[in-house]
Amino acid sequence: MKRLLWVPVVLIVMALAAWWWQSHRSNTASAAAEDPAIAAMLKDSSTIAKGRYLATAGDCTSCHTAQSGQLYAGGRLLPTPFGNIPASNITPDPDTGLGHWRFDDFWRALHTGVGRDGELLYPAFSYTSFTKITREDAIAIFAYLKSLPSIHEETKPLGLRFPYNVRAGLAAWRALYFKPGVYQADPAHPESWNRGAYLVEGLGHCNECHAPRGAWGGVEKGAQLSGGRIPGMDWYAPDLSTQAHGGLQGWSKQDVVDLLKTGQSSKGVAFGPMADVVANSTQYLSDEDLQAIADYLQSLPARPEPIAEKTSFDSKPLVDQGNSIYVQRCASCHGNDGQGVPGVYPPLDGNSSVLEPTGINATRAVLLGGFAPVTSGNPRPYSMPPYAQQLSDAEVAAVVTFIRRSWSNHAPAVQERDVIKYRHTPMD
Amino acid sequence: MPWVLPLVCMVVGGLAHADRPSVPDTLQQRIAACTTCHGAHGEGSPGSGFFPRLAGKPAGYLALQIQNFQRGLRKYAPMEYTVRQLSPEYIREIAEYFAAQQVPYERPPVPDLAPSFLRRGQQLVTTGDPALKVPPCQACHGKALTGTEPSVPGLVGLPYDYISSQLGSWRTGTRASAAPDCMATIANRLTPADITAVAAWLASHDVPADTHPQPAGSITPPLSCGVLGGQGGGT
Numbered sequence: 174m175k176r177l178l179w180v181p182v183v184l185i186v187m188a189l190a191a192w193w194w195q196s197h198r199s200n201t202a203s204a205a206a207e208d209p210a211i212a213a214m215l216k217d218s219s220t221i222a223k224g225r226y227l228a229t230a231g232d233c234t235s236c237h238t239a240q241s242g243q244l245y246a247g248g249r250l251l252p253t254p255f256g257n258i259p260a261s262n263i264t265p266d267p268d269t270g271l272g273h274w275r276f277d278d279f280w281r282a283l284h285t286g287v288g289r290d291g292e293l294l295y296p297a298f299s300y301t302s303f304t305k306i307t308r309e310d311a312i313a314i315f316a317y318l319k320s321l322p323s324i325h326e327e328t329k330p331l332g333l334r335f336p337y338n339v340r341a342g343l344a345a346w347r348a349l350y351f352k353p354g355v356y357q358a359d360p361a362h363p364e365s366w367n368r369g370a371y372l373v374e375g376l377g378h379c380n381e382c383h384a385p386r387g388a389w390g391g392v393e394k395g396a397q398l399s400g401g402r403i404p405g406m407d408w409y410a411p412d413l414s415t416q417a418h419g420g421l422q423g424w425s426k427q428d429v430v431d432l433l434k435t436g437q438s439s440k441g442v443a444f445g446p447m448a449d450v451v452a453n454s455t456q457y458l459s460d461e462d463l464q465a466i467a468d469y470l471q472s473l474p475a476r477p478e479p480i481a482e483k484t485s486f487d488s489k490p491l492v493d494q495g496n497s498i499y500v501q502r503c504a505s506c507h508g509n510d511g512q513g514v515p516g517v518y519p520p521l522d523g524n525s526s527v528l529e530p531t532g533i534n535a536t537r538a539v540l541l542g543g544f545a546p547v548t549s550g551n552p553r554p555y556s557m558p559p560y561a562q563q564l565s566d567a568e569v570a571a572v573v574t575f576i577r578r579s580w581s582n583h584a585p586a587v588q589e590r591d592v593i594k595y596r597h598t599p600m601d
Numbered sequence: 602m603p604w605v606l607p608l609v610c611m612v613v614g615g616l617a618h619a620d621r622p623s624v625p626d627t628l629q630q631r632i633a634a635c636t637t638c639h640g641a642h643g644e645g646s647p648g649s650g651f652f653p654r655l656a657g658k659p660a661g662y663l664a665l666q667i668q669n670f671q672r673g674l675r676k677y678a679p680m681e682y683t684v685r686q687l688s689p690e691y692i693r694e695i696a697e698y699f700a701a702q703q704v705p706y707e708r709p710p711v712p713d714l715a716p717s718f719l720r721r722g723q724q725l726v727t728t729g730d731p732a733l734k735v736p737p738c739q740a741c742h743g744k745a746l747t748g749t750e751p752s753v754p755g756l757v758g759l760p761y762d763y764i765s766s767q768l769g770s771w772r773t774g775t776r777a778s779a780a781p782d783c784m785a786t787i788a789n790r791l792t793p794a795d796i797t798a799v800a801a802w803l804a805s806h807d808v809p810a811d812t813h814p815q816p817a818g819s820i821t822p823p824l825s826c827g828v829l830g831g832q833g834g835g836t
Contacts, residue, residue: 558637
């Protein structure tokens with residue numbers, strides 16, 4: 174019985190939040206015409222072109238275009254631990270898209286996370302990051318979206334469970350996790366660094382994957398870009414610090430640029446969800462913007478040394494078994510020393526995806542294999558065989574543990590019971 | 602001696618990479634993710650009883666299947682993940698590679714079934730079943746069942762498990778083709794026992810000497826098929 178005590182507490186908090194929200198909600202969309210100065214900008218072809226670039230940099234399509242669906246017509250369901258949230262149609266269709274939206278409606282959604290009818294938006298729409306976007310950039314993005322062909326496509330119904338489907342509850346969530354405000358340049362840093370910070374923390378919304386989340390699904394304060402499990406996806410987005418104990422420790426500026434531009438660098442290959450990000454978004458960024466992102470990531474601080482695990486589990490037999498599997502299956506491409514082949518196969522020694530704390534990425538890479546992203550810099554990528562069909566759970570655990578604990582790698586072991594969890598993860 | 606410097610570079614370069622695996626710059630090497638199950642030459646994995654042969658199938662058919670995995674028309678998580686980011690150009694190159702391979706067929710394992718099953722299977726393949734409105738497989742997949750250019754696959758040399766699971770997938774909507782989806786219609790008209798019968802007969806059927814697909818335009822589909830550009834008028 175004791176465990177159910179939280180129910181009335183949550184209900185009371187939600188009721189209070191609902192009352193507060195109803196009494197404070199700003200009134201609904203006005204049907205007034207667009208401000209003439211903004212209306213002129215929305216028709217301007219250079220603004221539209223800029224908006225197209227920014228929409229690509231923000232990877233809007235990754236959520237707002239369904240698999241095999243029309244561009245930006247919505248329809249994709251975003252999995253979250255609380256249920257599925259449908260991405261909306263953002264083409265200018267009057268009934269199902271942004272046709273009746275004025276720029277102020279768009280700005281309010283992007284900047285404050287409030288919909289056109291005054292409803293609080295679910296933060297699956299990453300307004301926690303997009304709030305940093307400048308008004309000028311928002312106008313360009315809106316101009317681009319307004320220039321798209323109209324597609325009539327109803328947004329799918331919300332798939333959240335109670336109590337998460339009560340939007341008023343978001344008022345409490347926002348108080349905990351959301352601080353609205355356009356990005357403010359830091360005069361102590363050069364322009365390129367500030368541009369990088371703006372792209373990473375704002376438009377590119379990297380924190381939505383690359384940061385840990387609390388029980389209520391918000392990014393913890395002070396944990397920005399320090400890596401985290403991606404909600405609902407069973408992948409780990411690594412820490413992005415390039416300094417001591419960082420997930421990208423030892424990555425040069427050029428390595429960061431290479432990965433974002435071509436899908437691979439001398440330190441690793443983008444795979445899983447990051448492969449999609451590179452293919453749909455970052456490969457199209459200008460060299461200046463990629464350099465700016467690298468500048469900013471290079472300035473992230475060193476991380477604390479990970480505390481060595483205290484465990485009674487003896488990984489020695491697992492490592493020995495993994496060693497012989499590695500020699501048979503992996504060494505011909507990744508090398509006996511785990512150094513890989515430059516430009517072809519990634520190194521495993523010091524690889525951020527091998528060393529991330531959970532072991533999910535290395536486990537799933539072994540199970541799934543796959544191609545490096547297809548980019549104009551790497552149009553015919555090499556690939557890795559999937560081993561799900563050839564290795565048992567115990568064998569996958571052994572070879573992943575061997576890789577995580579060989580050469581300069583000292584990451585915790587992965588056990589058979591961990592592999593079972595990821596063998597049948599469905600694709601979205 | 603101007604030739605000495607390049608020679609020294611070659612020797613030093615060779616030493617520096619002595620430990621590095623040598624990687625051939627070939628398509629076959631690049632597509633290790635495909636060949637590990639489908640075979641280096643698309644011969645399939647007869648021992649596994651599931652992974653289909655790709656060698657010699659029409660390139661248009663193979664490219665379309667990869668795109669159908671990308672579009673979610675065909676559902677099989679390992680394939681969906683592997684091909685999700687491939688470009689149309691790369692898909693075409695990979696499809697042409699497998700279409701051009703000529704490797705001997707191996708006979709896949711077939712379950713031990715009563716002769717009546719095999720007779721029923723042969724009937725469905727060669728004459729169809731008018732009562733169920735099921736046309737013979739040969740009508741589209743070719744007299745010799747080796748497929749028809751450009752987009753109808755051959756049915757010879759495929760594992761029993763693969764054929765029966767594809768027919769099941771058409772019934773459950775985890776494999777689909779452009780509408781009107783004639784194969785979905787046919788699979789839904791078959792009984793489960795018919796699926797066993799037709800899969801077993803096809804998997805045990807002798808492979809003909811000439812395994813090339815029939816030329817394009819050599820068939821008149823009995824049903825309207827989206828994948829064939831909507832030709833064929835039957836229901």
